[in-house]
Amino acid sequence: MRLLSLNIQDSFIDYLENNKLYICDKAEDFNDAIYHSEVRFYNLVLIKSDDFKSCKKLLQNINAKQCAVFLLSKNLSKKEKIYLHKNGVLQILEDVEKDILLMRIQNIHYENFTEKYLFRELIKLDRINKNILDKNENKLQIKGKSFDVLSYLIKNRDRSVISKDELVNALWEEPELICNNVVEVNINQIRNELRKNFNIDFITTIRNRGYKINSHNRHIN
Secondary structure: OEEEEEOOOHHHHHHHHHOOOOEEEEEOOHHHHHHHHHHOOOOEEEEEOOOHHHHHHHHOOOOOOOOEEEEEOOOOOHHHHHHHHHOOEEEEEOOOOHHHHHHHHHHHOHHHHOOEEEEOOOEEEEOOOOEEEEOOOOEOOOOHHHHHHHHHHHHOOOOOOEOHHHHHHHHOOOHHHOOOHHHHHHHHHHHHHHHHHHOEOOEEEEOOOEEEEOOOOOEOO
16 A cells, blocks of 8 residues: 655654555655656545645545545634545544554554454455465465555455556555556466466456456366
């Protein structure tokens, strides 16, 4: 997952990066934040500011259905807060302690913070070691970016489709240098392992749009 921050303490962003929770882009100012929001996809935006006009402009580039926006602010008016909430800001907080902010974020992206979690009583995702295990703790050959791609699809399984562009932006450090064919290679590797180990494929390709997780396992004949 990818995060954009502005005026957030470096120690907090470093914590998220060091614990492999998000790929983090630190904006230097609002112009830089707006530029980043125009060229990259984000799952989370953290902003500390009382600049209503700049926040309003930034939100024009954010899809609130796909990105959680947290704003730390002390001096916005009630009217300004209502406008920002209506236009994509999920939470407006005063300058809170690190642990409280982390808890709020974890409530939104719970599985992103979970070290191990089971999917469909079938496979276990180990976020720390970036391993996929079967129910007998055997490792599948789904590693590196293939692990990231499968994890991201599972975390977003309730959405109708995840585009290749989103996968590249959310999971690669320098998405501008990555071609979409890389996503196809990783998807094929995932499918091959699922078929070999479980005789199923729960990833559906939506032509010209991307991928989604099926609501039911599809067995391969």
